[in-house]
Amino acid sequence: MMDEDNYRNNGRAGDDPQAAFEQLRGEVALVRLAVEGLARARESIEIPDYQPTLANTEKILLALTQRVDVIAKSPAMKLTPETMxxxxxxxxxxxxxxxxxxxxxxxxxxxxAARELRGLIGTTRARWQQDRWLFWIGLGGVVLGILLYALLAGLIARAMPDSWQLPERMATRALAEPTLWDAGTHLMQRASPASWEGIVAAANLARDNRETIEACGAAAAKAKKTVRCTIEVKPANNDR
Structure with missing residues (x-):
């Protein structure tokens, strides 16, 4: 403040060079003080930072611009009653x-589907007819095989060696008998019941008089001629 007062007092210095120099120095000092005061005042003022606000505003404007462009380019905006x-x-x-x-x-x-159904029905009918023909053919084959077996089995069996006893074994199997003897007795009983009864009676007579018959046979062999023997005959109801 003293420099400012000096400047004001020196304003009346007149034409004195020293006074003029002092006046100039006072003016320079005054300007320096003013500049320093402005600098201090600027530092004390808080200026808001508008950069984030401006950035958000720019983003919002960009998004709005893009949406407006999409709406403007939408086909619905180009529709008219005629085009609709x-x-x-x-x-x-x-x-x-x-x-x-x-x-x-x-x-x-x-x-x-109707054609396929008709074809399926026709195929089923043809298959049924084919199955029926196959059944009759198979049945005929079985009958023919049985006849051929009946006609040729005996010939084939008799053509085999006798030691195989193939005909007898076939007869035993056909009569469902366990042995050849049982099959033979079965055949004799069926062929002639009366003859079979005579065979059974003779077998029983020989069995009951076996010792007598053996002794008589020995005597006949020793005498070398026919001899008489006495045997016992049981009643017919006790022959078994």
Whole structure:
């Protein structure tokens, strides 16, 4: 403040060079003080930072611009009553065409299914007839095989060696008898019951008089001639 007062007092110095120099120095000091005061005042003022706000505002404006562009380019913004009518007519025509194609496709599928069903019925009928023919052919083959076996089995069995006893074994198996002897007795009983009874009676007579018959046979062999023997005969009801 003293420099400012000196400057004001020296303003009246007149034409004195020293006074003028002092006045100039006072003015320079005054300017320096003013500049320092402005610097201190600027440092004390807090200036807000608007950079984040400006960045957010820019982002919002960019998003709004993009949405407006999308809406402007949307086909709905270009629709008019005429174009909407044309699109409705085109949609109806397309739906009608698809329905017509669907009906034709369904009709074709039904026709194809009917043909397949007729073919299946025909195939089933032909297969049934074929199975019936196969059954009769198989049955005829079985009958023919039995006849051929009946005609040729005996010839083949008799052609085999006698030691094999193939005919006798076949007869035993056919009569369901356990042994050849049982099969023979079975055949004799069926062939002639009376003769079979005579054979049984003779067998029983020989069994009951076995010792007498053996002694008589020995005597005949010793005498070398026929001899008489006495045997016992049991009643017919006690022959077994």
């Amino acid at each position: 009518g044309e699109r409705v007519n085109a949609s109806v025509a397309s739906a009608t065409g698809e329905l017509h194609n669907l009906v034709n496709s369904t009709r074709s599928d039904m026709s194809e």
